[in-house]
Amino acid sequence: MLSTHSSIAAPPAADQHIIHEEKEYTTVKEGLAYILIPTSAAKIPQTTPKGDNQPQSVFYNPIQQFNRDLSVLAIKAYGEEILERKLKAFENAKKRNAAKKDKKRKRENDGLGSEPRKAGKVGEGCQAEGASAANGETANTATSMQNMNSDEPGGGSVTEHNGDTKALANEESTWGRQPAPAEDVSMADPADQEDEIKLTTEEESKPDTTSEAKKEIKPHFRILDALSATGLRALRYAHEIPFTTLVTANDLLQTATEAIELNVIHNKLEDKVSANTGNALTYMYKFVGDDCKDAKGQPRSSEKYDVIDLDPYGTAAPFLDAAVQAVRDDGGLLCVTCTDAGVWASNSYPEKSYSLYGGTPMKGVMSHEAGLRLILHAIASSAARYGLAMEPLLSLSIDFYARVFVRITKSASDVKFLAGKTMVINNCDTGCGAWTTQTLGKNKLMKDKNGKNFFWKHSFGPASLGGDNCPLCDMKTHLAGPMYAGPIHSPEFIKRILNGLPNVSKDTYQTTTRIEGMLNLALEEIFPLEEDPDSPTAFSKTRKYDHSLIDPAPFFFIPSALSKVIHCITPHEDAVRGALRHLGYWCTRSHAKPGSIKTNAPWDVIWEIMREWTRQKQPIKKDAIRDNTAGYHIMGMGKKPTGANGANTTEGGVGMTNKEKTAGDDAPSDTPTEKETFEVVFDEKLGKEKDTRKLVRYQLNPRENWGPMNRAKGKA
Numbered sequence: 153m154l155s156t157h158s159s160i161a162a163p164p165a166a167d168q169h170i171i172h173e174e175k176e177y178t179t180v181k182e183g184l185a186y187i188l189i190p191t192s193a194a195k196i197p198q199t200t201p202k203g204d205n206q207p208q209s210v211f212y213n214p215i216q217q218f219n220r221d222l223s224v225l226a227i228k229a230y231g232e233e234i235l236e237r238k239l240k241a242f243e244n245a246k247k248r249n250a251a252k253k254d255k256k257r258k259r260e261n262d263g264l265g266s267e268p269r270k271a272g273k274v275g276e277g278c279q280a281e282g283a284s285a286a287n288g289e290t291a292n293t294a295t296s297m298q299n300m301n302s303d304e305p306g307g308g309s310v311t312e313h314n315g316d317t318k319a320l321a322n323e324e325s326t327w328g329r330q331p332a333p334a335e336d337v338s339m340a341d342p343a344d345q346e347d348e349i350k351l352t353t354e355e356e357s358k359p360d361t362t363s364e365a366k367k368e369i370k371p372h373f374r375i376l377d378a379l380s381a382t383g384l385r386a387l388r389y390a391h392e393i394p395f396t397t398l399v400t401a402n403d404l405l406q407t408a409t410e411a412i413e414l415n416v417i418h419n420k421l422e423d424k425v426s427a428n429t430g431n432a433l434t435y436m437y438k439f440v441g442d443d444c445k446d447a448k449g450q451p452r453s454s455e456k457y458d459v460i461d462l463d464p465y466g467t468a469a470p471f472l473d474a475a476v477q478a479v480r481d482d483g484g485l486l487c488v489t490c491t492d493a494g495v496w497a498s499n500s501y502p503e504k505s506y507s508l509y510g511g512t513p514m515k516g517v518m519s520h521e522a523g524l525r526l527i528l529h530a531i532a533s534s535a536a537r538y539g540l541a542m543e544p545l546l547s548l549s550i551d552f553y554a555r556v557f558v559r560i561t562k563s564a565s566d567v568k569f570l571a572g573k574t575m576v577i578n579n580c581d582t583g584c585g586a587w588t589t590q591t592l593g594k595n596k597l598m599k600d601k602n603g604k605n606f607f608w609k610h611s612f613g614p615a616s617l618g619g620d621n622c623p624l625c626d627m628k629t630h631l632a633g634p635m636y637a638g639p640i641h642s643p644e645f646i647k648r649i650l651n652g653l654p655n656v657s658k659d660t661y662q663t664t665t666r667i668e669g670m671l672n673l674a675l676e677e678i679f680p681l682e683e684d685p686d687s688p689t690a691f692s693k694t695r696k697y698d699h700s701l702i703d704p705a706p707f708f709f710i711p712s713a714l715s716k717v718i719h720c721i722t723p724h725e726d727a728v729r730g731a732l733r734h735l736g737y738w739c740t741r742s743h744a745k746p747g748s749i750k751t752n753a754p755w756d757v758i759w760e761i762m763r764e765w766t767r768q769k770q771p772i773k774k775d776a777i778r779d780n781t782a783g784y785h786i787m788g789m790g791k792k793p794t795g796a797n798g799a800n801t802t803e804g805g806v807g808m809t810n811k812e813k814t815a816g817d818d819a820p821s822d823t824p825t826e827k828e829t830f831e832v833v834f835d836e837k838l839g840k841e842k843d844t845r846k847l848v849r850y851q852l853n854p855r856e857n858w859g860p861m862n863r864a865k866g867k868a
Contacts, residue, residue, distance in 0.1 A: 160418045183660050185387035187415050218663040224392050229648040230485050238371045372397045375459040378432040383412035390424040402428040436474035456480045463489040469508040476535040481562035491553040496523035514632040515581035518707040520549040521744045528636035541566035543697045547640035549744040568610050569595050569699040575637035583627025583782035584717050586755035595700045625782035639703050646675045669847035673743035708748035714762050718783040719776040723765045730839030731761045731832050746850045764832040
């Protein structure tokens with residue numbers, strides 16, 4: 153039932169009418185937030201039958217509620233982990249500091265005087281400490297403790313500490329300084345409190361003369377919504393993430409920020425949400441050079457944000473360079489949306505894709521999955537210029553856009569792995585659909601001179617992609633990439649989101665059913681790692697995230713697409729998966745497309761399974777395949793191309809087989825050959841997926857004429 157109020161200060165409710173400054177608005181509710189939409193705009197249908205829609209003064213698309221629901225839950229899962237680490241680090245530092253004071257007091261009581269200071273610089277900069285942490289050491293504890301209650305935008309870093317001499321020295325120099333006021337200072341002026349340590353509400357040296365216990369420590373958690381439009385995303389972050397202390401909603405258009413300010417007042421979030429009018433690049437570049445030290449050389453809290461969300465209309469590529477420098481470099485979260493799928497997941501604009509993302513796309517059914525890797529490559533290369541390493545947490549191709557969540561960390565040593573996990577692809581897009589991958593660099597684990605310890609050697613990758621034609625079907629191939637070759641999901645991050653889903657309100661998060669299905673698919677995509685402790689790569693697993701990992705199954709294939717090549721009846725997915733698993737290969741589904749199969753099997757094995765399918769189950773009709781086509785060569789009707797078993801087995805490539813492959817019948821006589829034979833069994837029972845829950849794994853279009861809508865119109 154509609155209600156009419158004359159002020160935006162009225163209690164918000166869904167479908168209410170608000171009259172403000174002689175303008176009428178309709179309140180739209182999403183999650184726990186309410187936004188005001190001009191009544192005239194609210195009556196305009198989303199799209200016309202031709203796919204067009206009316207221009208909006210401020211952009212709002214209800215279709216992307218899934219994006220916003222997922223973002224809230226992902227940031228909440230990330231923030232909970234961050235706060236746990238902050239509080240744990242704070243308690244540990246507090247105990248170490250107390251123990252150090254006791255030791256000092258004991259020495260003074262024994263008449264031994266103060267403990268002599270060891271040689272070395274005390275209070276070195278945060279950037280140097282960050283580099284030390286990348287090599288297995290731990291970053292500055294004083295900065296971590298101070299960031300527990302930072303007053304400046306982005307305060308609230310996460311820094312682990314193992315009690316080394318340097319950290320304790322910094323700890324001693326900052327712990328006893330002037331504490332923060334008792335009240336919440338999240339919106340205070342940073343200049344007035346630059347030299348304060350916000351650790352406790354009272355000085356430790358003063359006795360607690362009141363009956364009240366000291367106030368609970370509340371670390372600051374700051375979020376930047378860099379391209380905010382109506383401010384809906386910022387409002388939801390402030391409403392639904394309880395530990396958020398400040399959300400900055402930035403937009404270039406004055407009309408947009410005016411709408412944001414109205415919505416902030418209407419939601420009664422003036423203490424948590426701050427609107428800013430300006431260019432997102434200009435705003436984010438203000439944080440470049442922030443180095444955790446004040447003018448006096450004392451450690452201070454960083455001004456960078458804990459989370460930066462980039463959700464533009466189109467590509468986020470122009471904002472990546474600024475964003476990686478404005479987000480915290482000790483594990484800050486970067487959330488990126490790119491809605492220009494026609495660029496990164498299409499073969500129409502390879503030149504545009506290269507100019508935006510630094511690589512060309514792939515043509516074929518796997519194009520959206522390849523597009524995710526193009527976007528990750530753009531983020532990783534932007535970060536690497538500044539000694540920042542990227543860790544993908546969740547990367548999804550959703551409807552008409554891509555959404556990725558990555559962690560940014562200062563680590564010069566981890567950046568060195570990037571070339572070895574950046575690949576180019578030789579793609580047979582005009583023929584059989586096979587691909588061959590090759591990394592630009594090579595990360596090799598080697599032993600030192602004593603033969604006891606391991607170290608990583610970074611070198612050039614071999615140029616071994618092959619010729620212009622596909623070795624399987626003899627059709628012309630095209631080059632794609634460079635793009636990211638490592639894993640694109642973190643199992644721990646996904647599980648943390650999934651574990652929190654049963655506790656959320658289905659009324660607030662109306663897309664939880666789809667979120668659960670898509671995240672379970674993403675979790676299935678993660679290739680299981682070997683757990684052998686004696687393996688040489690166990691050295692790299694001592695780190696929380698292994699930057700040397702290469703994804704052995706970077707893309708998927710679809711059996712129906714392969715069946716079109718050889719003109720046969722499409723085998724059931726369970727039959728193909730059963731054949732692959734019977735041969736000892738790993739396979740699963742992809743979240744990017746129904747009917748997809750991801751596997752670490754090489755392409756010659758995949759095509760041998762398809763050939764065996766036609767022999768055992770569905771023989772090909774006579775004259776169904778024309779001469780000199782891809783299917784003609786795949787089925788061996790013409791001269792077999794040299795090196796038919798060589799696809800996807802290049803040294804240093806991705807998706808290499810775990811069996812040694814040899815050339816075949818056409819190999820030179822002076823080369824020792826061994827034609828490998830294996831039995832193909834279409835075991836549908838073995839090929840069935842183990843997860844039998846009825847999940848919404850693949851979304852259907854929710855409404856007619858559904859899509860990204862038109863860009864908002866307004867004056868800058």
